[in-house]
Amino acid sequence: MSKQVEETQAYKDKQNLQWVGKPVKRIDGSEKVTGEQKYKTDYNYPNMVWGKVLRAKYPFAKIKSIDTTKAEAHPDVVCVLTHKDIPGFNGFGIVTPDQPVLCENVVRCTGDAVALVGAETLEAAESALELIEVDYEVLDPVTDAEKAMVQGAPKLHPDGNIHSHVSIRNGDIDKGFEEADYIFENTFYSPRQMHAFIETEGGWGMLKPDGSLMIQCPAQYGHRDKLQIARALALNPERIHVYSSPNGGGFGGKDEITVQIHLALLAHNISGRPVKIHLSREESVLAGIKRHPFKVTVKTGATKDGSLVANKVCAIADTGAYASLGGAVTALAIEHASGPYKIPNVDMEGFCVYTNNGIAGAFRGFGVNQVCTGIETHIDMLAEKTGLDPVEIRKKNAYRQGDVSSLGHVVKSSVGTIETLEKAEQCDLWKNRDLYKSQVSEPWKKRGVAIATSFHGVGMGLGSPDYGAATMELLEDGRFKVGVAIEEIGTGNGTVYAQVAAECLKCSLDHIIVVQGDTTKTLDSGTISASRSTYTGGRAIATAAPNMINLLSETAAEILDVPKSEIELANNKLMVAGDESQFVTYKQICEILLDKRKSTRVEGHFYLPKEKEELRNSGGAPHHLYGYMTHVVMVEVDTLTGQTDVLKVVAIPDAGKVLNPQGLEGQSEGGAVMGIGYTLYEDVLIEDGMHKTKNFTDYIIPTIRETPEIVTIPVESNEETGPFGAKGIAEVVMIPIIPAIMAAIHDATGARINRLPATPERIYHAMQATKKPSLISR
Amino acid sequence: MKVSEIEMISPQTVEECLYHLGEKDKTSRFIAGGTDAVVRMKDGAWLPDTWINIKQLDSLRYIKEEENGIHIGPLTTHTDIVHSGLLQKKADVLTAASKEVGAVQLQNMGTIGGNIATASPAGDTIPTLFVLDAQIELTSLMEKRIVPINEFFVGPGRTVQAQEEMITNIIIRPQTENEIGIFEKLGPRKAQSISIVNVAISLKMGEKSRECLGGKIAFGSVAPTIVRSEKCERMLTINPLHDEAIQDIAGAAWKEVMPISDVRASAKYRRSMASALLERGLYRLMKRWDER
C-alpha cells in the first residue's frame, strides 16, 4: 500500500471507532475547572522587571518631542525605551505592518504605544510613565468611517483612509431587481464587540545567556509572532522561541501581536533579567483589538414565490487606526453577505476604513456576524409580506453540495444547510412555538420565536498559505508525544488531537501527550483561527500517524522476525497477525530504536484544499470549505422597559463528523452566549476617539443569569477531506443567533432593531415608535 | 500616595476605630467588605494614609428588633439581610434590594454600612431605607447622633458624616401586618449591574379589595440623591389599586424625577423607566397582595 492510500484510510475509517466521536473528557479539564491551570501571565519570577507601556494621550496628534530624562532618573526604573531603541523595522501587522511598535511622529489612537518603561515594581513603572514628557500637537480626530472616506478628510496613513476595497459581482444586478416583486432595503449597524477574555494580554520575555530570546505569552500563532518580533528587533527568527499555550481565551483578540515585541525590546535592555507585561483590564479595553463596527446597507429583491433574485450590499468597516486583519475581515464579510444561498444576481462591496477609533481586528466570526443580519432580516420580511413560511424560503434558496452559490462558484465540499433547517423545523421549540409564545410570565411581557441560518468559511481562503503539520514521537515509556503548534485557546482542540492520535495509533488516550504552542518543539501549523484547528491539526496528525505505524511495524517485524506485512496494530501493542502470543509493546519498540540510535519521531504535513481560482477583487473568496448552522431562539420582551431575555436556544450546527460531542456542545453554548452578548449587550463606546467604555463596569457581557437553555443538535454532513469527516464550527456557532434574536424581538413586539446591541433602551424606543405605550394587562 | 505605602490596621473594638479615625495628622478611611473601597483605590480615587479594616468587628454585625425599631449593624452583609427571617417578615423591601446587589459573591462581602457610606445615587439599599424611615446612628469619640435618612445624603458620594464619625447603627421602622414592599431595579443585565433606575415601594393596605391606606415610594439613580415621589404617594389612596389606578400613578412619576444622561442610559429613557418600574412594582405588589 502506498503511504498516501494508507493515510487516506486512517482518517476515513469510521467503523469501530474507539475515541473519535466519543464524549471523552478534556485532557486539561480538571486543571481548568479547579483553577490550577497556570496561564503564562500567572507566573512571576525572581528578579523580574515590570514592563509598562505609555499610551497616547490623544486619539490623533503629532509628536513633537519625547523627553524621558525624568523617568530615567526614577530610582526604581531600569530602562525607558522609545522608537529610537528599535533596532529593526518599527512596525507590525499580520498583513500590512502599519502599526508602530512605538510611535515616532504621530499617534493615531489612544491605544498607541509611545514609550516603554522597565522598572523594579509595577507601581514604579506606573509612576515612571507619568514622568515621560511627550509634547503633542493635537489634531482633529477622524471618528466616522464614512466621513473618513471622503476626499479632503485628514489622512491617517500616506495612502489615504481606505485600507481596502473588495467586491464580488455575479449575474446582472439591475435585471435581478427588475424581476423582483418585492424589494427590501435597510441599513444595519453593528457594535464594537470586545473579546473580554479572562486573561488579558500579557506575558514575559527573557534573553537567555546564549543570546536567544524567549517569549512566553498567550497568543494565537507563535510561529508567526517569531517573524514579527524578528523583523522589529532585526534578529534571526531561529533565535526566538515563543511559548504560547494555553491561552486564557483568544477569540481572535490574540491573533495579532499584543505585547510580544514590547517584551522583546525590554528583554534586550535589562541584562538578561526576565520582564513581565500584563495589561490591566482598563488597558486591554483601550489598546486591545476589537471587532470591526460595520455599517451595512443591504437591498434584496425577491419574487412572489419566495425566490431571492438580487442582493446588493455595501459594507463599511471601521478598522480603527491600523489594518491588522481588517482587509481580510472585510473580504470575508463580503464573501458571506448573501448568505448560504444561490441568489443569481449579486453586487457586494466592502470598504475597510481607517479612523482614530481604537484598533479593530480578528474576532470570532470575522466579519460574517456583521453582514448576516441583512439577508436574514430581509428573508423574514419577505415571509411576512408573502405569507410564505420563513423556513421554506430558506430551504428553497439554499444551495446544496454541487450547486452554484451566489458567488457563482460550484460548492464542492459538504453543505448541511437544508438538513439544519429540517432539524430546526422538527425541533420542539419551533413546532410548539405558538404554545411557548402564549406562556408569558407576566401579562405585559411578549414572546417571540424565530429562526435564522448562516455559514462560515473554514480555513484561510485563497491568497494566504494554509497548512498544518504534526510531529509524533514515541517515548521511552511507550507513550506518544504529539506536537501541533496550534495553540489551546479554550476550545479543547488538544483533546481532539489526542483522540485523533489515539484512534490512528490504536492506543489508549492517556498514552498521548499533546504539546501545543511551543515553537521549539512543534512545526509551524498555522493559526488558531478561521475555525481551522480541528480540521487542520486533525488532518496533520492523521497524516503523521501512518509514518509512525510504519516505523513501529518495521521495528516489530524485526524483533518478531516476521515480514512487516504480517504485523498488525492492536491495542497499545503490535502483534503477529492471528497470533496474540507474539507481540511487542510500544515501550519495547522504543528501547530497540534508541539502542540502534534511530529516530523515534515522525512528521506529517497537510495542505488545506483550496479552490482553483480566486474571484476577482474578492480578497480571497471563495473558500473550499464552509460550516453551516441554524439557530432557533425564543425571547421574552418586557414591553414596559424593553428588557429582553433569550429564554431558549436550539443550535443546529453542520459540523461534519463530530469528533467530541462535549467539545461541540462547549463551542455551541459558548458561541450562543457570545452571540447573545453581541446582539443585546456589548459595545465599546468611543466618542471623539476617546473611550467611554473603560472597564467591565460598563461593558456588559452575559452572566449565567442571561444564559438560556441551549440545546445542540448536530447535523453530521460527512466532509470527505476532513479528519474522520469533520470540519470546523468554532465561529459559525455565534452567527445565525444574531439575526434570530433580532427577528424574535420583532416577532414579539413588531419592532425592528437595526442598530446593535439591542439594549433595553433601544428596544423600548423602537416599540414606542411602532405603537402606543404598552400598558398592564392588555 | 501610592497603594503600596498605605497602611492597614485592624482594630478590635469600635472605640479603637474611633480613636484612629480621630488622628489628625493622617487621613484614614474604613474598609468593610472592600467592594467599593478596593475598586476606588485601584482607580486612584481613594488613597488614604491608613485603611481602618472593620470587617472583623462582629459587634457591629447584627439584626435585632428593639422598642424603637429594627437595628441593623453597619457590618451586616447583604447576604445576612437576604437570609434574615426578621427582615423578610418586617422589611421585605430591604431584603429584596439586598438580593439585587451585584451577585452572590458581592452580597457575601458587601455590607449595608458600605452601601450607605459610599452614597452612590445608584446604591440599591438606599431607596428602601427611605421608605422604611431609616435613622443613621453616627458615632465619634466625642458624641453619638442620629440622622434621619432624608437628611443624611447631600449629593453623589457625599453625606453629612464627618471624618471622625462612624456609622454604628441603622434603625428602620418595622413594617406592620398589612404593609408590603417591593424593590424594582432596571439594570443593563440581571446580575452585576449598576441600576439605571430603581424604586422602593412600601404600602399599607386596608380591609377592602386593593384598598391602599398610604405608602412610600423612593426612586434611585434618577437624581443626585434619592427622590421621594410625594405626588405618586398621594395618589395611592385615591382609588383601589386596580390596573387603571396603577397606570395613573405610574404616569405621574416621570415628572417627579430629574435624571441625567450617561453611558448607561439617556435622561429621557430614565424618566420613562421611573414610570415603568413603578407600574411594574405596583402591579406585582397587588398580585402578591391578592394571592396572600
Ligand SMILES: Cc1cc2nc3c(=O)[nH]c(=O)nc-3n(C[C@H](O)[C@H](O)[C@H](O)COP(=O)(O)OP(=O)(O)OC[C@H]3O[C@@H](n4cnc5c(N)ncnc54)[C@H](O)[C@@H]3O)c2cc1C
Ligand atoms: C462588581 C460589583 C458590583 C456591584 N453591584 C452593586 C449593586 O448592584 N448595587 C449596589 O448598590 N452596589 C453595588 N456595588 C457596590 C458595593 O458592592 C456596595 O455598595 C456594597 O454594599 C459596599 O459595601 P462594602 O462593605 O464592600 O463597602 P467598602 O468598600 O468596604 O466601603 C465603602 C465605603 O463605605 C465606608 N464605610 C464602610 N463601613 C462604614 C461604617 N460603618 N461607617 C462609616 N463608613 C463606612 C468606607 O470607608 C468606604 O468609604 C457593586 C460593587 C462591585 C465591585
